[in-house]
C-alpha cells in the first residue's frame with residue numbers, strides 16, 4: 001500500500017529528533033543524563049503558567065476559544081498594538097503560513113544551513129524549495145538572498161539561526177524587506193537571547209512575519225504553542241486556511257500566564273549569557289559566537305556523529321549537525337542547560 005504515499009515524503013529524509021534521555025540512561029546505565037540537544041529551558045514552567053493550565057483543564061469538555069483571546073490579549077499587553085497569529089508550536093504557524101500563501105509549484109527560498117522544518121513544510125505544500133547558502137562565516141549576503149527571494153512567494157530567514165547561533169542585523173533584514181515582492185518569514189525562536197529588536201520593522205513593512213515560540217525561553221515545549229507577529233492583511237486569510245481549534249485551551253492559558261512572569265524568562269537569559277562565554281573560554285574546540293541559547297562547536301577532525309556518540313556514552317546528550325543540509329559534518333550543537341549539565345559537558349568534551 002505504500003505506493004499510495006506522496007513521492008515527496010519518500011525522496012527526502014524527515015525531521016531529525018534528538019535521542020531520548022531515558023534510552024541513553026538505560027543503554028549506558030547512567031542515572032542522571034545531561035539533556036543539551038533540544039534548546040529547551042531546563043527550568044520547569046512558571047508557577048503562574050502551571051496554575052493557569054490547571055485551571056483551564058477544568059473546562060476541556062468544551063472546545064477552545066477559536067479567537068485565542070486570552071493569549072491575544074496577553075500578547076498585546078506585553079508587546080503593544082500588533083496583530084498576531086497562533087499555532088501548534090511555531091512549527092504549526094509555519095505550516096499554516098505556507099498553506100495560506102504557497103500554491104503548488106511556487107518557490108520558497110530558504111537561507112541555509114538552518115532548521116529543517118521549513119523545507120519539509122514547504123514541500124508538503126508542493127512548493128519548490130530554493131536553498132540559498134550562507135557565507136563561509138555563516139553570515140547572510142542580502143544580495144544573494146534577495147536574488148532568490150525575488151522569485152519566491154515566501155523567503156525564510158532564521159535569526160538567531162539554528163544551528164549556527166549567529167543573528168542577522170536589522171539593517172540587513174530591512175534591505176531584504178525593501179527589495180522583495182513576497183513575504184519574509186523571520187524565525188525569531190531565539191530572539192530573547194539576542195538583545196536584537198526586530199519589532200520596529202513590523203510597523204513599516206507589510207511583508208514581514210515574525211515567528212515566535214513558547215517552547216524555548218518560556219519552558220512550554222511540551223504544550224506546543226507558538227505565534228507570529230503578522231501584518232494585518234494576512235491575519236484573516238491565515239485563520240481561514242488554518243485547522244479549526246488548533247490551539248488548545250490549556251496551552252493558550254499557560255502561554256498567556258507565562259508572558260507575565262518575566263522573572264522566569266530573565267533567569268534563563270542570564271544563565272544563557274553566562275554560559276555562552278564560559279563555553280567559548282573553557283571548551284578546547286572552536287566555539288562559534290552565538291546570540292541564541294546554544295552554541296555550535298567545530299569538532300574537526302572528528303565528525304559530529306562520532307562526538308555525539310562518545311558524549312552519549314558519558315551521559316551527555318548534544319546534537320550532531322550532520323542532518324543540517326549544507327553544513328560539513330564536523331559540528332555539534334550544545335544547548336545551555338543547568339550548571340551541572342553544562343559543567344559535565346565541558347568536562348567530557350575536553351576529555352575526548
Ligand SMILES: *Cc1c(COP(=O)(O)O)cnc(C)c1O
Nearest residue numbers: 089090091115162189213215226
Ligand atoms: C525550536 C524551533 C522552532 C519551533 O518550535 P515550536 O516548538 O514548534 O514552537 C522554530 N524554529 C526554530 C529555528 C527552532 O529552533
